[in-house]
Amino acid sequence: MLPNLDPLLQTQLRLQIVTLLAGVDDAEFNWLLENTGATRGNLSVQINKLKDAGYVKVEKGFKNNYPLTTCQITSKGRKAFEEYVAAITKYINHQQK
Amino acid sequence: MLPNLDPLLQTQLRLQIVTLLAGVDDAEFNWLLENTGATRGNLSVQINKLKDAGYVKVEKGFKNNYPLTTCQITSKGRKAFEEYVAAITKYINHQQK
DNA sequence: TAGACTAGTTTATGTTATAAACAAGTTTAC
DNA sequence: GTAAACTTGTTTATAACATAAACTAGTCTA
Numbered sequence: 001m002l003p004n005l006d007p008l009l010q011t012q013l014r015l016q017i018v019t020l021l022a023g024v025d026d027a028e029f030n031w032l033l034e035n036t037g038a039t040r041g042n043l044s045v046q047i048n049k050l051k052d053a054g055y056v057k058v059e060k061g062f063k064n065n066y067p068l069t070t071c072q073i074t075s076k077g078r079k080a081f082e083e084y085v086a087a088i089t090k091y092i093n094h095q096q097k
Numbered sequence: 098m099l100p101n102l103d104p105l106l107q108t109q110l111r112l113q114i115v116t117l118l119a120g121v122d123d124a125e126f127n128w129l130l131e132n133t134g135a136t137r138g139n140l141s142v143q144i145n146k147l148k149d150a151g152y153v154k155v156e157k158g159f160k161n162n163y164p165l166t167t168c169q170i171t172s173k174g175r176k177a178f179e180e181y182v183a184a185i186t187k188y189i190n191h192q193q194k
Numbered sequence: 195t196a197g198a199c200t201a202g203t204t205t206a207t208g209t210t211a212t213a214a215a216c217a218a219g220t221t222t223a224c
Numbered sequence: 225g226t227a228a229a230c231t232t233g234t235t236t237a238t239a240a241c242a243t244a245a246a247c248t249a250g251t252c253t254a
Binding site: 195197198204205206209211212215220221223224 | 242
Binding site: 041064 | 221
């Protein structure tokens, strides 16, 4: 039986966010915006879902007087991503004999 | 930028169906039921969505007097699956320098 | 011939993803 | 100095979606 996939990582945008964050130390809101192509509203919502799940840490500050949101993947988030990769790999490699 | 993922293949059940069908000549409804763990209702709905999209061909007949639904992946479905695999592979292998 | 079973389909519902609208402050132009 | 435009997000309204429960249509069994 094919393995279950983490529901949180089944939407493109959340998977993009986690994938991107897995490759950097941290990322600003606008950097994620550019690299995902999402709208601000959608990005905000999905970051918060990942935050609520404990997959990302969010820090709020200021830069040049403007609000600045910085995101970082947590160890829980990294583990979830790695498990997702392991699971989806089984789909990719699945072949009946 | 990470590539887009086919929305039809972003739910676990539909991805399971297409993955399973990609590995066999054809499959009966009950075989899909067992191999996905889905409910009949959900399986019926999702097969029909894949049929509407032209990803699977559905044939209805009888076996031992009972209705029998047989599914087969189409070339369009196989192509979509291969493109999905190519896209998700870029997520899996994504790393910032 | 009544009850239980098979093989699905339809529908009712709750959840979810998303964009549009909004908020709160900053910079610019006059 | 103040109105207009811009920045950086958040909240909300809506439409789409996934899912299980309820239903349908027919078959077997006792």
